[in-house]
Amino acid sequence: MTTGVPPRSRQCEHAIMLPGGKQPTMSTHFTVQPIEKFTVVEFKTASLMDPMILEEIGQELYRLVDEEDKRRLILDFEKVQYLSSQAIGIVLTLNKKLNALKGSKFVLCGVGPKLLELLKITRLDRILTVKPTQKEAVKVLV
Numbered sequence: 001m002t003t004g005v006p007p008r009s010r011q012c013e014h015a016i017m018l019p020g021g022k023q024p025t026m027s028t029h030f031t032v033q034p035i036e037k038f039t040v041v042e043f044k045t046a047s048l049m050d051p052m053i054l055e056e057i058g059q060e061l062y063r064l065v066d067e068e069d070k071r072r073l074i075l076d077f078e079k080v081q082y083l084s085s086q087a088i089g090i091v092l093t094l095n096k097k098l099n100a101l102k103g104s105k106f107v108l109c110g111v112g113p114k115l116l117e118l119l120k121i122t123r124l125d126r127i128l129t130v131k132p133t134q135k136e137a138v139k140v141l142v
Contacts, residue, residue: 027060029053038105038138039070043080048087058090065097071104074137078110083118095128105129109137 030043041061048054064070073094077083091108098104107129111119119125131137 027057029057029060032064035074035134035138038072038074039064040074040076040134040137042076042078046079046081048080049082049084051084051086054084054086054090057087058093061090061094062097065094065101071098071101073098073105074107074109074134076110076134076137077108077112077115080110080115081112083115088118088122088124091128092124105140107131107137107140109134 029045030041033040033042041064045053048057064073075091075094095106098106109131110133111130116125116130119128119130129140131140
């Protein structure tokens with residue numbers, strides 16, 4: 001029986017096993033790349049509004065901190081235009097997780113004018129470190 005709703009398509013990505021049997025984070029929603037001693041997460045989409053997708057993103061980001069022990073994290077929002085309260089909750093949870101770990105740093109970058117205004121209205125710009133570019137974010141983490 002069909003419901004008329006097509007199944008969600010997912011990009012197929014191949015994971016290479018890391019030393020110690022750990023799998024790297026693979027996501028259809030963002031890329032993860034090391035830059036010096038930092039982990040940079042670049043979102044691929046303009047909208048972080050869909051609750052199902054955000055649930056996946058949250059789990060993948062939390063795994064970076066909890067299982068892969070990434071303590072110096074940069075989230076790049078350059079391509080993001082829309083952000084839901086659920087997405088802000090994920091950012092705040094990551095901030096809390098990282099604040100509890102020694103030697104951790106957490107920086108947002110590439111935040112556009114609309115998102116920056118949202119952070120100011122909610123006063124989250126006082127809690128979170130926000131820099132205009134990845135290059136400036138890396139300077140904070142040095």
